[in-house]
Amino acid sequence: MKPWIELGTAHIPNNGGTLKLRQRDQEFSITLSGVRGELMSSRAFNSEQQLALQGCAHLNKRKSARVVVGGMGMGYTLAAALEVLPSCAEVIVADLIPEVVEWNRGALGDCAGRPLDDSRCVVHIGDVGDLLVKPECSYDAVLLDVDNGPEGLTHSDNSWLYSIDGTSCIYSSLTPGGILAVWSAGPDNMYVNRLRKAGFQVEVATVRERPGKGARHTIFLAKKSAR
Numbered sequence: 001m002k003p004w005i006e007l008g009t010a011h012i013p014n015n016g017g018t019l020k021l022r023q024r025d026q027e028f029s030i031t032l033s034g035v036r037g038e039l040m041s042s043r044a045f046n047s048e049q050q051l052a053l054q055g056c057a058h059l060n061k062r063k064s065a066r067v068v069v070g071g072m073g074m075g076y077t078l079a080a081a082l083e084v085l086p087s088c089a090e091v092i093v094a095d096l097i098p099e100v101v102e103w104n105r106g107a108l109g110d111c112a113g114r115p116l117d118d119s120r121c122v123v124h125i126g127d128v129g130d131l132l133v134k135p136e137c138s139y140d141a142v143l144l145d146v147d148n149g150p151e152g153l154t155h156s157d158n159s160w161l162y163s164i165d166g167t168s169c170i171y172s173s174l175t176p177g178g179i180l181a182v183w184s185a186g187p188d189n190m191y192v193n194r195l196r197k198a199g200f201q202v203e204v205a206t207v208r209e210r211p212g213k214g215a216r217h218t219i220f221l222a223k224k225s226a227r
């Protein structure tokens, strides 16, 4: 078997550790120091795509739509969102780590079909939370995959996103009928309670890491009332 080749490293702010991008043949892997196994792999990305397909399903017949994707990772969620969104959509993709965006403009970009080349994409380098405290009713969908789940992993400051304050802010940032979709490694009843408390109607979907097989992941689908 060919050895891994290291393509780049990046430091997560506030001592969040080091991300490492590696390639072996056509396979890419991103690891985080201190975390066993891979953070992301180009071998399995069905649940990342499902996050977008389920979170944007209500928008596929719209003439336009405004969607936030946080974070970029290997670009699978972003690419799947672009696939189902109309030609006049705007998709703002946020990532804390500039190198992750650079990697997607380089060799890593081929994994998900170079979604950053799509003219509907706007890149925000920084915290996705910055976009969610913007004026009310700004987005038709917010797709979050920035952690292992609502308990946080890559960036401790992310806990705000899943708090009652953060959840209420995201509720306000959505248009009526808008959806917040959140990727998680597993279920979290406390988070579901917080989402309901903020006003969302919540469904919890289980999705596999590969179509029909592999680990089971969770997608929280939280809908703002249409009125």
Ligand SMILES: C[S@@+](CC[C@H](N)C(=O)[O-])C[C@H]1O[C@@H](n2cnc3c(N)ncnc32)[C@H](O)[C@@H]1O
Residues within 6 Å of the ligand: 039, 040, 048, 049, 070, 071, 072, 073, 074, 075, 076, 077, 078, 094, 095, 096, 097, 100, 126, 127, 128, 129, 145, 146, 147, 154, 155, 158
């Ligand atoms: C698991 S990956 C996302 C995978 C992505 N869904 C895909 O399809 O490849 C998580 C990404 O979120 C970014 N991230 C973590 N916290 C963030 C935050 N608060 N704001 C923006 N990006 C963040 C990380 O740098 C990393 O690129």
